[in-house]
Amino acid sequence: MRVGRAQWLAASLVAAALVGCRSVGAADGTAGPAAAVAPRAQAQAAAAPATAPVAAPKFGPDGLPIVDVAAINQPFLEAKEVAKFVARFERESREIFTDRVAIADAVRLRPGDRVADVGAGTGLFAPYFSLAVGAHGKVIAVDIAPLFLEHVRQRTLLDSLPNVTTLLCDQATTNLPSGSVDVVFICDTYHHFEQPAATLASIHAALVPGGRLVVIDFHKIKGQSSDFVMGHVRADEATAVAEITAAGFAPVRREGFLKENWFREFVRTESGR
Numbered sequence: 001m002r003v004g005r006a007q008w009l010a011a012s013l014v015a016a017a018l019v020g021c022r023s024v025g026a027a028d029g030t031a032g033p034a035a036a037v038a039p040r041a042q043a044q045a046a047a048a049p050a051t052a053p054v055a056a057p058k059f060g061p062d063g064l065p066i067v068d069v070a071a072i073n074q075p076f077l078e079a080k081e082v083a084k085f086v087a088r089f090e091r092e093s094r095e096i097f098t099d100r101v102a103i104a105d106a107v108r109l110r111p112g113d114r115v116a117d118v119g120a121g122t123g124l125f126a127p128y129f130s131l132a133v134g135a136h137g138k139v140i141a142v143d144i145a146p147l148f149l150e151h152v153r154q155r156t157l158l159d160s161l162p163n164v165t166t167l168l169c170d171q172a173t174t175n176l177p178s179g180s181v182d183v184v185f186i187c188d189t190y191h192h193f194e195q196p197a198a199t200l201a202s203i204h205a206a207l208v209p210g211g212r213l214v215v216i217d218f219h220k221i222k223g224q225s226s227d228f229v230m231g232h233v234r235a236d237e238a239t240a241v242a243e244i245t246a247a248g249f250a251p252v253r254r255e256g257f258l259k260e261n262w263f264r265e266f267v268r269t270e271s272g273r
């Protein structure tokens, strides 16, 4: 049976009303923020065009889930307390955490290097990078989330790591000055870039000629990777390498010691966009 426009609209209004009813009380028994939002949601539903009352398709023509990158970044930007993210990023069951020393070694930093950790999160790598580059080097923790950067500042203060600084960025640019770094490190963050070409152009400009870019990200393999990875990670390794190469980088090294993630090193070429 074909469903007409009027029936779609009626169904969406009923759904919006039901959502509003269910979300009036917060879990702690108080009238949560949802109570205030519900009437607005109903009004928006009523005003929405009848042709678009339901959610966007979840799968692309390749049969893979369409990843909403902005949505996966939202929790970082809205975070009010950092503890749950420390627990999430710095737990023994996370390969990046258990292998953090091997990863830091494999980045092959040298004393005096200026390294930017783009998408530094809670600053997991800051102490290792700080030690590797030494007193004449510099570690810049770059992130879109002010709360994470405040946490990095506090932990580096506590650990007395004066060569670590922080830099707030956005999706269009890392805000790193031109020619200011020797190495850029991106760990489990490439799939969070909402504008990969713009971010890569900014990284290309920030690196000195011949500078190095190290990228680690989840393997995304149809039929092998978890549902979480398939629905969370935008690009598989081949796609990411193609994008990075197109942005003016040449792949020079691949490490195979991680199981859930790929590890690649690139060097900056002169052909950035």
Ligand SMILES: C[S@@+](CC[C@H](N)C(=O)[O-])C[C@H]1O[C@@H](n2cnc3c(N)ncnc32)[C@H](O)[C@@H]1O
Binding pocket: 073, 076, 077, 089, 096, 118, 119, 120, 121, 122, 124, 142, 143, 144, 145, 148, 169, 170, 171, 172, 186, 187, 188, 189, 192, 193, 194, 199
């Ligand atoms: C999964 S966390 C990884 C954190 C850290 N690299 C680690 O491995 O523990 C992804 C991080 O990327 C940040 N992020 C998202 N988009 C970004 C962008 N365009 N530039 C820099 N950081 C970004 C998020 O705020 C978050 O801290």
